[in-house]
């Protein structure tokens with residue numbers, strides 16, 4: 001349906017929730033080559049509010065009707081995980097390209113269904129998250145150096161997402177809203193919410209070969225902000241800036257009981273195709289931690305070097321292979337720096353101005369791929385592999401056996 005020579009790409013957004021209104025819709029407004037043609041949410045007032053605030057042409061409460069009646073060319077699937085497979089398959093089968101929020105699917109069959117439908121239809125599908133991924137700054141260079149031997153033989157890695165150091169931080173415990181996106185069985189729980197870890201590990205080390213998982217539910221009974229609170233918030237918002245729900249969600253009272261139906265605390269042991277072994281934690285802290293603690297980002301250790309993320313730099317590598325890095329500091333570390341950003345302007349969880357904003361980068365990437373008629377870097381085969389790393393964790397946790405990966409990526 002896309003005509004690559006046309007000036008404007010018509011975009012439809014399904015799921016007018018928090019990521020739509022905080023990140024994608026405001027960014028689409030700034031793009032001269034995209035038009036917000038349709039918005040859809042099963043809670044019609046959310047779609048109507050987004051139509052008014054972001055100037056969409058039409059609002060729907062039924063996704064299939066949006067696909068039938070509107071002439072959108074690109075669909076942003078921003079609903080909860082349980083809908084991702086059906087919505088993406090329906091979009092590509094009706095000739096649309098797709099940007100799909102993570103997780104792609106909750107099992108391998110779902111991911112395979114998306115791959116098959118996308119390839120059959122010859123469409124473009126970008127699978128989030130692009131942070132951290134091959135399209136995030138410095139990851140291509142890190143991967144190139146790892147392949148060139150900057151770490152020697154990679155031995156082991158650990159990837160434990162960092163935790164807040166202050167009490168009351170919104171990242172503690174779990175999302176303050178969104179039962180269907182984060183708590184119900186078909187949300188996939190935190191294993192499938194935390195696609196970021198498998199994505200980061202694969203971006204640095206390439207394909208995964210085998211997974212062993214353990215999973216549990218630490219806090220089954222929780223409270224979240226009622227859905228109606230967000231409906232009313234959007235109804236009162238007049239500008240795109242006023243439609244960013246985060247501050248209001250954090251300040252609101254959590255009065256709606258919700259069951260955590262899927263694991264909120266899981267560990268995966270990954271054996272990578274390069275022979276390295278590593279551990280990843282899927283889940284949240286409930287209380288603040290203290291720096292410096294072992295609770296940090298990815299570190300990869302090898303016979304000739306160590307790579308660590310964080311500690312004031314995007315990533316740093318210590319290596320005996322000095323020939324591979326342009327320079328080192330006095331202790332022998334080479335630092336990969338992202339462009340400097342003003343952290344005083346940081347408003348959680350909005351990236352500070354100038355920092356890598358993955359929602360924007362992915363939007364840019366899919367629009368460029370449609371225009372240039374090329375497959376996204378984060379294509380369906382890439383998404384399937386990241387999905388299988390999470391699926392393997394969950395299957396292994398249930399069966400008590402290793403899970404052998406059946407897919408791979410060439411990266």
Ligand SMILES: NC(=O)c1ccc[n+]([C@@H]2O[C@H](COP(=O)([O-])OP(=O)(O)OC[C@H]3O[C@@H](n4cnc5c(N)ncnc54)[C@H](O)[C@@H]3O)[C@@H](O)[C@H]2O)c1
Pocket residue numbers: 014015016017018019020040041042043046061063078079080081083101102103175177178179180181193349
């Ligand atoms: N919140 C975050 O920080 C964040 C960050 C990155 C990715 N994500 C991902 O983005 C997706 C959405 O997250 P969110 O935080 O915006 O959740 P949300 O609950 O705020 O939004 C989901 C929206 O989808 C709508 N919806 C659900 N089923 C639907 C259906 N069948 N038809 C039409 N609309 C339907 C809901 O009514 C809701 O408005 C999830 O997959 C999540 O993993 C969220």
